[in-house]
Every structure is written in structure tokens, then in C-alpha cells.
Amino acid sequence: MAPTLYGAHGTILCADCGVEFGYGLRDLDDARPTVPVRGTSKAVCPNCGHANTNLKVSDERRNAEKGDRILVLKWPFHIGGRLLDPARWDVIVFKDPADGVTNFIKRVVGLPDEVLMIVGGDVYAVPSRDLSAETLAELDRLRHEKYEFRTDLRRGRLRPVPPNVFAELDERMKIRRKTATVQRSLWFTIYDHDYPAQTLDSGQPSWAAQSGSSSGWDTCSRRLHFQELGIGGDFIELTHKDIRATCAYNIHS
DSSP, rough: OOTTTTSSSEEEEEETOOEEEEEOOOOOOSSSSHHHHHHHHEOOTTTOOEEEEEOOSTTHHHOOBBBOOOOOOOOOHOOSSSSSSTTTOOOEEEETTTTTTTEEEEEOOOOOEEEEEEETTEEEEGGGGOOOOOHHHHHHHHHHHHHHHTTTTOOOOOOOOHHHHHHHHHOOEEEEEEEEEEHHHHHOOOOOOOSSSHHHHHHHHEESSSGGGSEEOSSSSSEEEEEEOOOOOEEEEEESSSSSSOSSOOOEO
């Protein structure tokens, strides 16, 4: 859910570009063993890519910021019904089935009696009632075999899914797109030129003119300037910046 919701984390001002960002830490209430981070901890700035090492908050010091607080409404699910049941893309809270104590916060992707598939980051789904008995039986067989492999009850290789099952899923599954409201809640800044990298180490993001030294683009300041010089193909490009959700939960050792 990061960066929509923060758990145990630290906050720092990037020593290079000045952006404030959060970085992930182990929850101090988590009793599971962990390898302590000593001396070499760094948090990578999601804006400029600088590896910050002067971390005032760390696992070793056990001084994590506690994170966000949320208010959970339970009564709608007790009542139920078409309008009150969980809907796709809702944010919900539930107990870890393994211990019945730990709270998980997740976004609903699948609904009851659905078959899901993720292809290229897109969620596809089809109601079970729309699939043939043969396909449902084959999917149940695959699910059971995966369980046996995870629990060491079976070794070897999984039997492949027959081509006719894939063909039926391909025909009947439909992409489930996020609503505009949900999509807006997931947007985050990829790069903010109000906070450019100051050192421009190798691989840090920057705007660069693509038509050479004769370009009409001036990218040296925080405000980009352009003067028409009649040069064909005169454009700039944001270099050394991957469009990916590194978020801020990126502490490394």
C-alpha cells in the first residue's frame, strides 16, 4: 500500500535535491527475527536517486515513526448486501489467517467466485459461472498441486495447463480497470524539477536537449526555457529516470 499508507518508517530530507521522503523500516512490534542494519544503511531518494546515508531513524536505533492511523468501519460488512459488501478496489483491513492478530491493509482485487489473472500488470477476471466445468476442474487441480509443492507433499514439475483451458480463459476474461477516483489516489510524483539533483552523479535524472549544443532549450535552471531557433526535432527528454513505483520504502544495506 506504500506510499498510499505509511507503516513504521523514517523521514528524511534528501541531501542532494532537498525533497522530503519516507523510507521503510521494520515494524518494532514485529517479533520476527531480522538482520540488524549497521553503519551502511542508505535510503534512495525517489526523486533524484541519491543514496542518503545520514539516517536519523533506523532499525538499529529502534526509533521508527509510527505511521498513519486509520478508522475502520466494520458494521457495513456485518449487514452485507449488494451495496455494503466489499467492492473491487476498496481498501480493506483483515486479520492474518495465520495468527488471527496481525492486521493487513490491502486493496480488493478479486470478488467471490471469480477467476483472476494478472497480465502485464493488468487485472483480468471472469465469474466462475461463466466457465466450463472442465476448466474449473483443471484450475482446482492446479491449485491443489501448487499447495502440495509449497508444503513439500509433491516434488518434480507442475503439469501444464491444457491449451483449451487457456483458450477459454482468453476468450472469457475481461480487464477490470480502476475507477478514476481510485486511479487518482494511486498517482505519485515521478520527478519534481523544483528539486533538481545538485551533484548530478552518474545516472541521476536530468532534462537533456536531444538536438545537441545548438538546441533552443535551456535546462540549467529550475525553470525550463525554450527559444525557437528553427531547428527540426528540437526537444528535451528526462534522462536516467525509470517510470516505476520505487515509492520511498527502499532502505538498503
